[in-house]
Structures are given as structure tokens and as C-alpha cells.
Amino acid sequence: SSNDLVEHSQMIARSVRINAENLRNHREQLESLKGKDIRLVLDEWNYSWEDRPQIYGEAGPRYFFRDALGVAAGLHEMFRQSDIIFMANTHPINVHGQVKTTETDAAIEATGLVWELYRHHFGSLPVAVSSTNADPLDVVAAWTEDHIALTVAIVNPTSSGYTIQLDLKNAQLTGAGRLWVIAHSDPRAYNEPGQPPRVTIEERPLSAISSELSVPPLSISLYELPAR
Secondary structure: OOOOHHHHHOHHHHHHHHHHHHHHHHHHHOHHHOOOOOOEEEOOOOOOOOOOOOOOOOOOOOOOHHHHHHHHHHHHHHHHOOOOEEEEOOOOEOOOOOEEEOOOOEEEOHHHHHHHHHHHHOOOEEEOOOOOOOOOOEEEEEEOOOOOEEEEEEEEOOOOOEEEEOOOOOOOEOOOOEEEEEEOOOOOOOOOOOOOOOOOOEEEEOOOOOOEEEEOOOEEEEEEEEEO
16 A cells, blocks of 8 residues: 555556556467467455454455545556456455445445446446546546447546546447446545445436536546447
């Protein structure tokens, strides 16, 4: 982990990118791999528990909203490398888990909300994104499987809001769409079993067609934009 929020949010993505690039190089350089479509499986990935109190049993730390920003950025990098990353797994319950439990209650961690959001609403057909002056935002896009909507996901690990101008190639927006946001002003906000959730997924209808996407500070935003 890092005390710098932008750096912290990029740690998983950087590791994913390095592993993907290493395998690409191996496939080109090693005779034993030539002609073989051998891909990566990330059997465990998350922020380390070793520097955190093990609140929920062995290797069961608390995760914060700042970690959720990094998990979302890590998923983004996997989407970019999806031609070479075959599968990526994470722990579901308690041990490194996205859901934390006590004897009587359970809560979805802020990091678990990221999995829920992308699993249900991000598209499955990756779209190439060319970002101009997008730093420090992390932007990915994909078509839904039925090709009726473009989904755009943006991670903003800063305390500033942004507006992104969407310039589609060979497609145009056809409807107002929807927006889901995971955001919190406190990077160390967390959800606790037995307590009202502090970090949630908020759904917002978009009332008009627009190629301008507003990105709140300290947020994970997922747009669903009807298009053809």
C-alpha cells in the first residue's frame, strides 16, 4: 500500500500490466512457447493483508474505499489485457474477502461493491480507448453482449471533479442511459457488519443524451449509454 492515494490506486493495475507484458515477451522469445496460446490465470490478487490488523480472523483485514479505487483500476487493466488474461480470482469471504462476517451479521466491503458493480453492469466486448490528457483518470469501455449499449467506466482517485468529452468512432449515442457511482469523501471509509453501510452503489438516471461525462471526485463511475 501507499500513503499517496493516486499511487495506491495504481498498484494492482501496475502489477497486472507487468505480468501481462512479461508473458507477451516470453511468448515471443521462448521457442517452447511459440505457436502456443498460453495465457495468464491470476489465481489470487488483492491488496496485501500483512500490514493490517487481522480483524476477521487469519488474513482477514478490513478494506477501505481507497482499496476499492485500486481494485477497480486493477480490473480495468485486466480488461485491457483480456486477450492474454484468461481468468482472475479473488477470495469471497473473510480471508482477504470481499464480504466480511461476524457470528450474526455480514457486510459487503467497499472492494466487494466494485465486483458487484462491474459483474452486473460492465460490458463484455472490449472497446479500444484512446485517452487524451486523461491522467490521473483510468478509463475503459466495452459493448454489452447484445451491442445495444456502450459501457464506460472511470476511476478518479483524486479530490477534483472532471468532465470527459466522449468522441465515438463508428458509433453514435441513441439514448439517455444510466450511471452507477461508488464514491466517498473519506478514502478510509469502510463497511462494517452490523452497521449501516458507509460506502454504497448509487444509481442515477441520465436525463439527456450527452457526449460529456461528469466524473465526481474520489469515485468509480460506470456509464451505460445506449448506442448503435
